[in-house]
Amino acid sequence: MAPAIFCHQREAVEQLLGAKEQDKRVGIERMRSASNAGLVWIRYLDVWGDGLPPDIPRSADSRGALTTFAKDFSERGKLPGATPLRLLNAVHARQVRAIERLRGSGATLQAELESRFATGLGGPHPTDIGFTFDRSIGVPYLPGSSVKGIARAAARLLEEPRQEELFGPEKIGSDTKAWAGDVVFLDAYPVAWPRLEVDVINCHHPAYYGGKASYPAETEDPVPVYFLTVAKETTFAFRVLSRSGAAERAARAVELLRFGLSELGAGAKTAVGYGAFTG
Incomplete structure (x- = not known):
């Protein structure tokens, strides 16, 4: 039987190939290897009901749907x-x-x-916690704008004297001329097909945080919320270009980025240790 997240594809395969179980299995395997996981995530995950977002009730079994999705996604690299x-x-x-x-x-x-590593947790999704996939490939990634933000934050901490030269002006006003910095940051992708894992946020005092109780009591029932993450030991490739052809500027930007990735982290929940890199 096909994984639940491919329920819509399964129906399509059955219509195209008939009722033979062997044909259905082969067809489902082909669709699984070719489908965009990002599209499955936002439209065809089993937590969706009938109709279209956002007016769809959330499934009670979000953990099961996420676990199945993460397992299937991780196995794509083996196909x-x-x-x-x-x-x-x-x-x-x-x-x-x-x-x-x-x-x-x-x-x-x-x-x-x-x-x-977690990214896009604030995005809308019936599991309550979003996730960001590249639209074309369906793989977790870091947009170049986010990568630049990490490097610039590192430059600020290290008091880099060439910040504007590398990144452009930090603030633009009516009397400030806008111009682009010399360094261009490309989107960062996993070097190999990554593995996804399911993590959990466990709120122990929902009534207190929801304003329904005046103090956090130990008698409240925890409400676990499950979400997707990229597994640790996944390697990402970060690439930097210089508009002017100055190799030393690109090299300096990479060093700032290295510091930012290790000391500040990337993605969501970095304050509690997520998204820390070494390289």
Whole structure:
């Protein structure tokens, strides 16, 4: 029987291939290897009911749906010729070609997660906790704007004297000319197909935090909320380019980024240890 998250695909396969169980299994395997996990997450996860978001009741078994989804997602990298894996490799190849065309004015950092990584938790989803996938590939990633923010925060902490040269002006007013910094940060993707894991936030005092009780009592029932994370030891590739062709600027930006990833972290919940990298 196919995983629950592919219930809609299963119905389509049955209509196309008839009732033979072997044909259905083969068809479902093909659709699983080719489907976009990000689309499954926002439209076809089993927690969705009938109709379209956001007017859909949340399933009581969000943990089961997330566990099944995470397991299926993680196994995609093992499927020979899987479309999502080929697309991920193609993205890395395009970024490498971009650096090669600049003839040494780009730099690459590969950093490994020391802890779980969470992203997009504030996004709308019937499980109550969102997650961000690249729209084209269906893989967790860090947008270039977020990567730049990490490097800039590190530059601020280290009092980098060339902040504006690298990143552009931090504040723009009516009397300030806007201009782009020299360094360009590309989106960061996992080097290999990543593994997803389910984590939990366990609120022990829902009545107190919800304003229904004047003090947090130990008699309240905990309300666990499950959410997706990228497993630790996943390696991401961070690539930086220099508009002017200055290799030393790209190299300096990578060093600032290295510091930011290790000391500040990336993604959500960094204050409690998520998203810490080493590299």
